[in-house]
Amino acid sequence: MRKILTIIGVVILSLAIVVGVGQWMTSNQGTHGPGGPTPPDKTQAENPPGCSAYELIAIPGTWESRADDDPMNPTANPNSLLLTMTNPLKGEFKEDQLKVWTVPYTAxxxxxxxxxxxxxxxxxxxxxSRAxxxxxxxxxxxxxxxxxxLGFSQGAVIAGDLxxxxxxxxxxxxxxxxxxxxxxxxxxxxxxxxxLVGNKANKGVGAEIALNPVSGIIQPIVPGATMRGPRPGGFGELNDRVNNLCAPSDHVCDAPRDLGNAIQRAQDLITNNAVHAQYATNPNVVPGETTPEWVISWVRGLING
Structure with missing residues (x-):
């Protein structure tokens, strides 16, 4: 009798594994736009009039936003990288399809x-908090x-934390x-x-991870900037819906793992990093297209899918 129960238990466990694998494969099949999964089912709730099907939360980088900026028509920095993506998208989609809201914060x-x-x-x-x-x-x-x-630089850290x-x-x-x-x-x-979308040559990590072991040492250079290390638990359920774009040698997201001169590394964060400032035109982030082109195509795929 015990042998029969053992055999039944093995069969049940095997079926559970097969069903689980099948569900995992089903949930991971099919992409929606470049680098994106099939979006969630939108039939579970209904919107009242005046709502948009999608809302794009755009979070600019350091010195590209202002606490009192207009989230529907941001003007704090006309050269903001994200405006090269959000403005074309606002012109392409109607308000009932897409609302673009740019986070106003001190940055x-x-x-x-x-x-x-x-x-x-x-x-x-x-x-x-604003987002x-x-x-x-x-x-x-x-x-x-x-x-x-969608976030860039400091805005990417915020969007990733969210x-x-x-x-x-x-x-x-x-x-x-x-x-x-x-x-x-x-x-x-x-x-x-x-x-990691596009160029897979990156061998480094984000600056907050690279500098985490010496966060206290670099405080005189960047007071009030805590280098927190990795995000505990990662992105959880959203992991397959999060895309990372990072230009090789951009020490904000592709910092060397070897700390070397920690003070110099901290100073790199506040100096004019040419690579970090060229995402609008850099051809080495996503082969064959610029970062704004990729992002616009990705958003378009999510909405039109």
């Missing part, structure tokens, strides 16, 4: 050359709206409401966390 980085600026920690926290409030408010008013998050919270069930909206996330030059980029 500063106190450093030895600019001690009057808001600290990186405070600026980052402000940006995350979370918008996600929560829209989800409450428009429960069927799905979100696309994705990590949401993917692990502690964010301001449920994971199923996130259609996709793209992080450009994420300071917490980590191998195998999210998907």
């Amino acid at each position: 500063q980085f106190r450093n030895i050359n600019a001690l009057q600026e808001m600290s990186y920690d405070d600026s980052r926290n402000e940006g995350k 979370s409030e918008e996600l929560r408010a829209t989800h409450t008013a428009c429960p069927a709206t799905h979100f696309i998050m 994705a990590s919270d949401i993917g692990q069930g502690r964010g301001s909206v449920p994971a199923e409401s996130i259609a996709g996330v793209t992080l450009i030059a994420d300071g917490r980029q980590e191998d195998g966390v999210g998907k």
Whole structure:
């Protein structure tokens, strides 16, 4: 009798494994636009009139936003990288298809050359709070709206932190409401966390990871900038919906693992990093197209799919 029960148990366990693998394969089949999965099912809720099917939450980088900027028509920095993507998308889609909301936050980085600026920690926290409030408010008013998050540099760190919270069930909206996330030059980029799109030559990690062991030592150079290391738990349920774009040798997202001169590495964060400033035109991020072209195509694929 015990032998029969053992055989039955093995059969049941085998069936469970087969079913589980089948479900995993099904959930990971099919992409939607370049580098993106099939978006969540939108039939579970209905929107009242005046809502958009999708909302793009755009989070600019350091010195590309302002706390009192207009999120629907940002003018704080006309040369902001994300405007090269959000403006064409606003012109392409109707308001009931896509709402573009650019996070207004201080976007500063106190450093030895600019001690009057808001600290990186405070600026980052402000940006995350503003974005979370918008996600929560829209989800409450428009429960069927799905979100696309896009961030650059400091904005990529914020968007990645939001994705990590949401993917692990502690964010301001449920994971199923996130259609996709793209992080450009994420300071917490980590191998195998999210998907590295385009150039796979990057061998480094985000600056917050590389400098985490010496976070206290570099405080005189960048006071109030905590190098927090990797995101605990990664992106959770959103891992296959998060895209990373990083230009090789951009020390914000492709920092050498060997610390070397930590003080010099900290100074690199506040100097004019030519590679970091060229995402609009750099052909080495995504072969065959620029970063803005890739992002616009990705967003278009999510919406039109």
